[in-house]
Amino acid sequence: MKKETGSLFVTRRRLLVTGAAALAAPAILPRSAFSQQAKTIKIGGAVPLSGPVAYWGHSTAQGFIDGAAVINEAGGVMIGGEPHMLEVISYDTKGEVADSRAATMRLVEQDQCKYVFSQAAASNVGMLQVTEPAGVLSIVACWGYLDLFGKDYPLHFRAEMSDYEQGFAYIPFMQEKYGKDALKTAAFIGPNDQDGTDCHFSYKRLMDYYGITQKAAEFYNWEDTDFYPIVAKTIADRPDFIVTSPSPPGITASIIKAARELGYTGPISSPAASETKTILEVAGEHADGVILPVTNVEPSTDTQKAIEKRFMERFGSFNALAGNYSWWIYSLKAAWEAAGTAEDTRKVAEALAAVELEDTYVGKVKWAGKNSFGVDRQGVYDCFTTTIDKGVAKVEDVRFPALPADY
Amino acid sequence: MSDFLQMGLTGVSLGLMYALIAIGLTLIFGVMRIIQYAHGEMFMLGAFVLYYWHAEMGLPYWAGVAVSAVVIFGLGAVLQMVLFKPLHGKNILYSLAVSLGLVLIISGSGQLIFGTTTKGIPSAVSGGVLLGGAYLSYERMVISAVSIALIVALWLFLRRSVTGLAIRAVAEDPDTAALQGIRTGRIHWIAFGLGSAMAAIAGCMMGTLLSIVPTMGFLATIKAFMIVIMGGLGSVVGALVGGMILGMIDSVVTTTISGDIALILSFVVIFLILVFRPSGLFGQNWD
Numbered sequence: 001m002k003k004e005t006g007s008l009f010v011t012r013r014r015l016l017v018t019g020a021a022a023l024a025a026p027a028i029l030p031r032s033a034f035s036q037q038a039k040t041i042k043i044g045g046a047v048p049l050s051g052p053v054a055y056w057g058h059s060t061a062q063g064f065i066d067g068a069a070v071i072n073e074a075g076g077v078m079i080g081g082e083p084h085m086l087e088v089i090s091y092d093t094k095g096e097v098a099d100s101r102a103a104t105m106r107l108v109e110q111d112q113c114k115y116v117f118s119q120a121a122a123s124n125v126g127m128l129q130v131t132e133p134a135g136v137l138s139i140v141a142c143w144g145y146l147d148l149f150g151k152d153y154p155l156h157f158r159a160e161m162s163d164y165e166q167g168f169a170y171i172p173f174m175q176e177k178y179g180k181d182a183l184k185t186a187a188f189i190g191p192n193d194q195d196g197t198d199c200h201f202s203y204k205r206l207m208d209y210y211g212i213t214q215k216a217a218e219f220y221n222w223e224d225t226d227f228y229p230i231v232a233k234t235i236a237d238r239p240d241f242i243v244t245s246p247s248p249p250g251i252t253a254s255i256i257k258a259a260r261e262l263g264y265t266g267p268i269s270s271p272a273a274s275e276t277k278t279i280l281e282v283a284g285e286h287a288d289g290v291i292l293p294v295t296n297v298e299p300s301t302d303t304q305k306a307i308e309k310r311f312m313e314r315f316g317s318f319n320a321l322a323g324n325y326s327w328w329i330y331s332l333k334a335a336w337e338a339a340g341t342a343e344d345t346r347k348v349a350e351a352l353a354a355v356e357l358e359d360t361y362v363g364k365v366k367w368a369g370k371n372s373f374g375v376d377r378q379g380v381y382d383c384f385t386t387t388i389d390k391g392v393a394k395v396e397d398v399r400f401p402a403l404p405a406d407y
Numbered sequence: 408m409s410d411f412l413q414m415g416l417t418g419v420s421l422g423l424m425y426a427l428i429a430i431g432l433t434l435i436f437g438v439m440r441i442i443q444y445a446h447g448e449m450f451m452l453g454a455f456v457l458y459y460w461h462a463e464m465g466l467p468y469w470a471g472v473a474v475s476a477v478v479i480f481g482l483g484a485v486l487q488m489v490l491f492k493p494l495h496g497k498n499i500l501y502s503l504a505v506s507l508g509l510v511l512i513i514s515g516s517g518q519l520i521f522g523t524t525t526k527g528i529p530s531a532v533s534g535g536v537l538l539g540g541a542y543l544s545y546e547r548m549v550i551s552a553v554s555i556a557l558i559v560a561l562w563l564f565l566r567r568s569v570t571g572l573a574i575r576a577v578a579e580d581p582d583t584a585a586l587q588g589i590r591t592g593r594i595h596w597i598a599f600g601l602g603s604a605m606a607a608i609a610g611c612m613m614g615t616l617l618s619i620v621p622t623m624g625f626l627a628t629i630k631a632f633m634i635v636i637m638g639g640l641g642s643v644v645g646a647l648v649g650g651m652i653l654g655m656i657d658s659v660v661t662t663t664i665s666g667d668i669a670l671i672l673s674f675v676v677i678f679l680i681l682v683f684r685p686s687g688l689f690g691q692n693w694d
Contacts, residue, residue, distance in 0.1 A: 055523040229661035250525030250618035281527030
């Protein structure tokens with residue numbers, strides 16, 4: 001079999017390069033970034049760089065490392081007519097709450113970071129215990145723990161669209177693709193933890209909004225090895241389509257494989273599984289009919305191609321997830337420049353909520369959710385939806401989520 | 408009716424795979440009296456050997472399974488000779504600490520070497536057949552057949568071959584076995600290698616059916632321990648029966664009630680077995 005060299009593959013080289021780069025970003029940033037003349041804005045990363053969710057952590061850190069290098073090379077962030085260089089410092093949270101708390105303490109107290117990014121629920125929970133009381137602005141990807149996005153955390157921004165926001169793009173797309181009458185009922189399969197519970201809550205709201213009846217909701221244990229039993233139970237209710245949120249790619253692929261083998265032919269949408277290579281490898285011929293929102297497998301604009309090229313040169317590989325996270329730092333840059341300060345994080349937070357970017361890897365970006373969260377703190381952007389047909393993954397739809405008026 | 412048949416078929420195939428993982432662990436304990444926590448890591452490494460052989464290099468699947476078994480047999484034998492042999496006869500906590508260290512080293516190194524993304528091994532067969540309304544994929548049939556064949560082969564090996572009889576003799580009474588001229592040191596590394604190779608083959612089978620990541624070993628170890636405790640430490644038959652019980656609980660209870668209840672029930676069954684048979688269903692008293 002020919003070795004696939006697709007953009008979604010995490011190589012040993014990539015992992016080592018990203019890890020080393022994340023831990024020693026100063027070494028790869030331009031010398032000017034640390035010169036005596038320019039002021040420096042330190043951005044801290046409390047991200048999983050090892051452990052089961054390290055892939056997400058590396059993808060997030062890469063966006064900041066690359067963005068900081070690009071911004072520094074272009075002269076830095078201009079605040080009050082004065083250039084400020086960016087320095088990215090990342091510590092490994094191992095995907096654990098306690099390690100994330102310790103990493104964030106180090107970033108805030110030792111490194112004096114006023115801006116911290118994080119990734120995934122456990123790291124996010126640990127980070128917030130430190131950042132919010134310290135007046136540090138945080139920017140994260142985390143779908144569960146919905147209470148963390150309430151009014152108690154005014155400096156907390158969720159840059160990644162959760163399955164809820166994605167739904168306002170991919171459900172209309174699916175209704176157009178298959179017809180509304182073909183999608184009257186749905187079933188949910190997710191993990192039996194806080195993320196799964198919260199994603200099920202979001203999914204239910206989404207289905208209610210579109211008038212789709214929920215047929216089944218099944219929760220698996222992370223210890224489960226075979227998904228035949230849970231899938232058999234789910235499809236016994238004959239849902240028109242299945243949502244596997246927020247299951248990671250490997251589990252999603254196993255669910256898809258089991259569903260197809262057991263005779264289920266309906267669409268399966270997977271808002272969290274943005275690795276087509278894994279799905280194709282694991283599910284093989286059974287992967288047809290899979291819908292993957294926010295997964296851009298075909299970078300096509302000049303900006304997308306440039307980001308892919310830079311990532312390949314800097315890290316040795318590129319994946320769609322890293323592309324999705326690459327705009328966060330540019331949003332912060334716009335906020336610093338609009339607020340005229342990097343010291344006053346509350347001013348920056350106000351400015352950040354109003355930032356809109358037109359041309360990023362994920363297309364148009366803005367912050368929304370004021371009615372839901374008290375602040376426009378939820379990143380919303382063009383949703384690139386990839387589908388798999390006859391073993392080939394391709395982008396079939398791009399649209400900005402049509403969020404409800406009261407969102 | 409077809410629903411119950413489906414549950415039964417799924418439970419049997421799952422149970423056979425579980426048994427395959429657990430048998431290697433029980434063999435190692437039976438012969439050496441050590442708790443090999445890194446057994447799941449052998450399972451993981453076995454799957455990755457096949458992944459690179461078959462999915463990356465495009466070489467034949469079944470040859471890859473054999474290569475994986477041989478490579479992990481060798482690794483297991485080396486680990487026994489280098490790390491566990493010096494601890495022989497000492498408190499079990501020493502070997503426990505070493506094997507826990509191995510878990511961290513192997514899974515951590517695995518993430519650096521293999522990457523953190525989930526991977527899949529293309530199956531050697533595709534398609535399936537409807538049996539009384541229940542679907543059974545050829546892949547699961549092959550995996551079940553391989554599991555049965557290996558378990559039977561091991562059983563015959565332990566009862567009919569000279570080396571197998573020596574392994575049983577060492578497991579039964581190492582001092583007396585040594586007095587009979589059996590080189591117990593040699594038997595130890597053979598048993599450790601054999602147990603590791605069984606784990607590797609199980610990793611190949613389950614890796615093909617599901618997916619593989621460098622952290623997959625931990626769950627395999629947990630399942631293996633549950634089965635071995637249920638069936639009895641050191642018992643091959645116990646591992647088979649324990650695997651089948653766990654497989655059926657996972658299939659039937661998850662399908663009819665929920666995965667949470669299946670997990671709880673699995674442990675309730677283990678507790679009940681330990682209450683009435685403290686050494687497990689087929690275990691000896693190792694005190």
